[in-house]
Amino acid sequence: MDPADMGDDLERVLLTEEQLGARLDEMAAQIDADYAGRDLLMVGVLKGAVMVMADLARRLHTAVEMDWMAVSSYGAGTTSSGVVRILKDLDADLTGRDVLIVEDIIDSGLTLSWLLSNLRSRGPASVEIATMLRKPEAAKVEVDVRYVGFDIPTDFVVGYGLDFAEKYRNLPFVGTLAPHVYGD
Ligand code: IMP
Ligand code: MG
Numbered sequence: 001m002d003p004a005d006m007g008d009d010l011e012r013v014l015l016t017e018e019q020l021g022a023r024l025d026e027m028a029a030q031i032d033a034d035y036a037g038r039d040l041l042m043v044g045v046l047k048g049a050v051m052v053m054a055d056l057a058r059r060l061h062t063a064v065e066m067d068w069m070a071v072s073s074y075g076a077g078t079t080s081s082g083v084v085r086i087l088k089d090l091d092a093d094l095t096g097r098d099v100l101i102v103e104d105i106i107d108s109g110l111t112l113s114w115l116l117s118n119l120r121s122r123g124p125a126s127v128e129i130a131t132m133l134r135k136p137e138a139a140k141v142e143v144d145v146r147y148v149g150f151d152i153p154t155d156f157v158v159g160y161g162l163d164f165a166e167k168y169r170n171l172p173f174v175g176t177l178a179p180h181v182y183g184d
Contacts, residue, residue, distance in 0.1 A: 001171050009181050014157055015150060015174040020132070021055070023149045027130065028059030030147060031100070035062070041097045043090060045115070046070040047169065048104030051161040052132040052149075056102065067092045073111060084114040094122040103131040104161040108140040116143065132160065133174065 003013055031040075042064050044053035057064060070088035099119060106112055112129065119127050130147035138154045152174075158164050159171030164181065 003173065003175070006171075006175075009178055011176040011178045013173050013175045014152060015160075017172040020149070020160060020172075020174070024052075024055050024059055024132075027147050027149060028056055031056070031130070032061050034146075035098065035100075038098050040064045040100055041092055041094070042066050042100050042102050043092075043119070044068050044102045045104070045111075046088065048161040048163070049102045051169075052104055052130075053102045056130065065092065069115070071111060071115065084111055084118075086118075094119060094124040097124045099124045099127045101127065101129045103129065105133040105135070105157075106131050106143065106145065107135050107138045109143040110140055113141045113143050133157070133162075 003010055040062065042053060042057060044050065044066065046068050047070070053066060057066060067090045068088065069086065069090055071084050072087055073084055101112070101115065101119065103112060112131075116127060116129070128146040129143065131145055132149040134145065134148050134151050135154050136151050155176055156164070157174050157176055158168035159174045161169050162174070163169045164177060168177075
């Protein structure tokens, strides 16, 4: 899809496909350097991290393992409660592994901080985080994130894995939606 395919549903493009790709090149180079000679397990958080996992992993110069987890926050509404339920657990045993959690976006940080302590309790050698996007002003908990694509404003964004009501994940760019899409 390109911005024209969105018609008037698109408010504006925040990050183009080219900008995302250029930043992914840099992140991949950093990860390659940091994990040189080690055996990396990348853990993607479904569904949002599908795009960043695919694009980041393909840019690396070492063969990595990829595994997936699906989690959901308890509680209604769009705000994260920090209480998390595992919908799909990892296949891999984390004992002694170097783990890199791959995320689409860090908003309040509550989901990720829960995930971090959950994975750390499984005896890995290390756990780090890579996220394409982060909203620094929305942070409710401090999470130490090793690799950040872009810091963005607190506005709701879609595309590049991120959805509104399960749609727009397949946009190759990140953008904001026109108010009428939300039913306002
Ligand atoms: P939190 O960091 O625990 O608040 O929750 C992060 C999760 O909320 C992400 O993994 C997304 O699934 C979702 N999320 C947060 N901000 C946005 C957004 O702007 N657009 C789409 N989903 C979002
Ligand atoms: Mg996510």
